[in-house]
Amino acid sequence: MQPDEILDYLIPGIMLGALYAVIAIGYTLVYGVLQLINFAHSEVFMVGAYSALLALTWIDPSTNPTALVSVLLVAAGLAVSGTAGAATAFALEKVAYRPLRRRNAPRLAFLISAIGASYFLQNLAGKLFGRDSRALPTLFENKKVFSVFGTQVTILQLLIVCAAVLMMVGLDYLVNRTKLGSGIRAVAQDAETAGLMGVDIDKVISRTFIIGGFMGGIAGFLFGLHLQLSFTMGFLPGITAFAAAVVGGVGNIRGAMMGGMLLGIVESFSSPIFGESWRYVSAFAVLVLVLMFRPTGILGERLGRSA
Amino acid sequence: MSAADAAGADAVGVAESAAGTAVPPRKKMLELDDLHVFYGAIQALKGVHIEVNEGEIVALLGANGAGKTTTLRTISGLLTPREGEVRWRGERIDGVPAHHVVGLGIGHSPEGRRVFPAMTVTENLNMGAYRFKSVPKAELDRVFELFPRLAERREQLAGTLSGGEQQMLAIGRALMGQPKLLLLDEPSMGLAPLIVAQIFEIIREINEQGTTVLLVEQNAAQALRLAHRGYALETGSVVLSGPADRLLSDPKVREAYLGEGA
Numbered sequence: 001m002q003p004d005e006i007l008d009y010l011i012p013g014i015m016l017g018a019l020y021a022v023i024a025i026g027y028t029l030v031y032g033v034l035q036l037i038n039f040a041h042s043e044v045f046m047v048g049a050y051s052a053l054l055a056l057t058w059i060d061p062s063t064n065p066t067a068l069v070s071v072l073l074v075a076a077g078l079a080v081s082g083t084a085g086a087a088t089a090f091a092l093e094k095v096a097y098r099p100l101r102r103r104n105a106p107r108l109a110f111l112i113s114a115i116g117a118s119y120f121l122q123n124l125a126g127k128l129f130g131r132d133s134r135a136l137p138t139l140f141e142n143k144k145v146f147s148v149f150g151t152q153v154t155i156l157q158l159l160i161v162c163a164a165v166l167m168m169v170g171l172d173y174l175v176n177r178t179k180l181g182s183g184i185r186a187v188a189q190d191a192e193t194a195g196l197m198g199v200d201i202d203k204v205i206s207r208t209f210i211i212g213g214f215m216g217g218i219a220g221f222l223f224g225l226h227l228q229l230s231f232t233m234g235f236l237p238g239i240t241a242f243a244a245a246v247v248g249g250v251g252n253i254r255g256a257m258m259g260g261m262l263l264g265i266v267e268s269f270s271s272p273i274f275g276e277s278w279r280y281v282s283a284f285a286v287l288v289l290v291l292m293f294r295p296t297g298i299l300g301e302r303l304g305r306s307a
Numbered sequence: 308m309s310a311a312d313a314a315g316a317d318a319v320g321v322a323e324s325a326a327g328t329a330v331p332p333r334k335k336m337l338e339l340d341d342l343h344v345f346y347g348a349i350q351a352l353k354g355v356h357i358e359v360n361e362g363e364i365v366a367l368l369g370a371n372g373a374g375k376t377t378t379l380r381t382i383s384g385l386l387t388p389r390e391g392e393v394r395w396r397g398e399r400i401d402g403v404p405a406h407h408v409v410g411l412g413i414g415h416s417p418e419g420r421r422v423f424p425a426m427t428v429t430e431n432l433n434m435g436a437y438r439f440k441s442v443p444k445a446e447l448d449r450v451f452e453l454f455p456r457l458a459e460r461r462e463q464l465a466g467t468l469s470g471g472e473q474q475m476l477a478i479g480r481a482l483m484g485q486p487k488l489l490l491l492d493e494p495s496m497g498l499a500p501l502i503v504a505q506i507f508e509i510i511r512e513i514n515e516q517g518t519t520v521l522l523v524e525q526n527a528a529q530a531l532r533l534a535h536r537g538y539a540l541e542t543g544s545v546v547l548s549g550p551a552d553r554l555l556s557d558p559k560v561r562e563a564y565l566g567e568g569a
Contacts, residue, residue: 182437193417
């Protein structure tokens with residue numbers, strides 16, 4: 001890799017990292033309030049992508065829409081994928097986790113339920129949408145908007161990073177400055193005592209899933225804008241984002257943002273440096289390295305502590 | 308005993324009140340009627356009867372594992388009794404979930420303080436007012452007046468406060484919900500005697516400002532000096548009850564709870 005190529009990898013790395021960060025927040029939020037890794041979150045991401053595909057091809061069946069139509073399609077895609085992701089996450093909590101919580105089931109039962117829900121959604125999508133790869137319409141024909149030191153930045157890259165950053169800023173505000181946010185933080189720190197304060201724990205947990213699902217669904221759509229869709233598309237980004245959440249310190253929102261960004265950039269640089277086949281190895285090598293030195297992750301504390 | 312017969316006159320206390328400190332006839336606020344509470348197969352409460360009248364400080368004494376905390380947790384809806392009733396101003400509230408019980412005007416400062424460690428003092432107090440649309444400013448001022456230490460540390464994370472400050476915060480947080488009845492679970496636990504005296508003085512003040520208090524304590528002597536009436540629990544049952552001054556001079560109490568005799 002030549003020095004002048006750094007930006008060629010840094011920019012896609014930031015884009016990928018922003019997406020990982022948004023997905024990682026979904027894992028970390030749920031972990032905060034339930035101490036549960038919602039392994040079905042990768043399927044929320046997949047549902048987001050497919051719901052956008054359905055909506056976009058319904059609105060405009062052509063594969064190469066004009067710029068004006070593209071703007072409309074992006075807006076529709078964001079709305080539909082966010083809604084579908086939120087609805088999926090909401091249903092997941094109601095069906096896969098709440099009944100177990102009611103019965104004070106052991107932790108292992110939640111894990112099995114999570115994996116079961118994940119496979120169920122994955123194969124349901126395979127059945128409904130087919131097992132072949134699909135693609136979203138090519139929006140903006142990969143138009144370049146500006147160049148930084150000779151490296152072109154596309155509209156899509158800009159869009160993805162902006163959308164991700166906006167969601168993260170919005171979430172940070174919601175968690176730290178709103179009443180729902182203080183409920184989420186209180187439940188994460190001490191659920192029973194939060195109940196004594198008048199916090200409806202079930203409601204807070206449900207809304208936490210909705211928020212994480214909304215962000216995860218949109219991430220699925222944004223991801224689908226530059227990569228193929230398939231019913232198993234959630235797996236790799238999901239597991240990488242989960243690793244990002246752990247790297248940042250699971251339960252910590254800002255940690256998830258940092259971890260996602262770090263893994264995205266590392267992944268992007270690993271293919272020119274070590275070769276394409278090392279791409280996914282690198283992200284998990286970072287996970288192992290971080291955990292060796294900081295077993296609780298970079299900002300390893302619980303949700304409320306610094307978020 | 309019929310609840311109606313005793314209305315306005317505490318069955319145990321009324322005879323004594325003439326002789327001792329004045330305990331005027333009061334309205335019954337909270338009644339625990341034959342409570343049986345289980346943790347799985349283990350029975351923690353075996354038919355507990357307790358009454359709290361408006362305006363009182365009632366002390367609930369007993370050793371570790373006697374069922375004091377279980378009693379408070381049942382009142383605030385964290386536990387549901389298998390048998391018996393919890394009545395709040397005559398209406399059954401057993402089985403009502405905790406986040407609704409606080410809305411009835413029952414504040415609970417739990418065992419071990421349980422402040423939200425990663426929130427500031429102010430955020431913790433705001434959590435206490437979660438049931439309201441907005442934080443009642445007057446209440447916040449009152450809490451800071453009762454506990455000037457909290458006012459000095461309002462931006463400090465609760466997890467970094469001393470034990471005594473955390474206890475003040477736990478009580479203040481419960482007050483932010485403007486409770487009619489305040490449940491205090493071992494406010495003296497692990498604190499230096501000077502701080503305990505300070506906190507007990509503040510509890511008296513809170514009571515004089517009109518909040519009824521049900522106080523769980525292992526520190527029986529101090530609790531009975533503060534309270535109007537007391538109950539002693541042993542392995543899930545009430546074994547003694549009466550006006551505080553009488554309990555304080557009762558040889559059985561002195562032996563079992565004040566470490567005398569034996």
